[in-house]
Amino acid sequence: xxxxxxxxxxxxxxxxxxxxxxxxxxxxxxxxxxxxxxxxxxxxxxxxxxxxxxxxxxxxxxxxxxxxxxxxxxxxxxxxxxxxxxxxxxxxxxxxxxxxxxxxxxxxxxxxxxxxxxxxxxxxxxxxxxxxxxxxxxxxxxxxxxxxxxxxxxxxxxxxxxxxxxxxxxxxxxxxxxxxxxxxxxxxxxxxxxx
Numbered sequence: 001x002x003x004x005x006x007x008x009x010x011x012x013x014x015x016x017x018x019x020x021x022x023x024x025x026x027x028x029x030x031x032x033x034x035x036x037x038x039x040x041x042x043x044x045x046x047x048x049x050x051x052x053x054x055x056x057x058x059x060x061x062x063x064x065x066x067x068x069x070x071x072x073x074x075x076x077x078x079x080x081x082x083x084x085x086x087x088x089x090x091x092x093x094x095x096x097x098x099x100x101x102x103x104x105x106x107x108x109x110x111x112x113x114x115x116x117x118x119x120x121x122x123x124x125x126x127x128x129x130x131x132x133x134x135x136x137x138x139x140x141x142x143x144x145x146x147x148x149x150x151x152x153x154x155x156x157x158x159x160x161x162x163x164x165x166x167x168x169x170x171x172x173x174x175x176x177x178x179x180x181x182x183x184x185x186x187x188x189x190x191x192x193x194x195x
Contacts, residue, residue, distance in 0.1 A: 002029055010030055081103055083105075112143035167183070
């Protein structure tokens with residue numbers, strides 16, 4: 001299981017997500033996109049500044065390499081999944097278009113690719129959306145018809161009363177009820193598609 005962080009780097013919250021998945025008996029790998037510029041600096045503000053300096057195309061390819069690293073480990077079943085949040089949610093969508101052997105992807109409030117990319121998706125998708133998140137929700141509203149047309153196996157959930165980042169329990173946007181339900185759905189989805 002690849003765990004992809006928000007646009008803040010591999011912070012303690014994302015490390016905890018990886019830990020929770022490991023406790024659910026998934027092999028997890030949470031790469032830090034900020035490694036190219038010195039790694040997560042310890043504060044959200046500084047991490048956000050560093051994030052703006054990244055080469056986006058190279059960073060996307062680094063995430064593909066991370067997923068392939070997992071897939072090629074001798075102790076891996078060969079079934080790879082990805083879960084990502086915010087920027088990592090967008091990466092999750094992108095990996096589903098770039099990796100035909102990806103088994104499952106769960107983007108949490110991540111911007112969707114261009115509709116033309118939907119036909120490349122072979123993974124099962126579980127799309128987790130906040131109710132109030134216009135940019136992300138608009139991108140998915142454009143992408144969803146293309147997923148349907150391509151026959152992609154997907155489900156999407158929009159959580160009432162939530163904002164972008166509702167799963168992050170270190171921010172004021174955290175919504176405990178929605179986060180718990182989204183997480184239960186995520187673990188069940190991965191149990192179904194990766195076991």
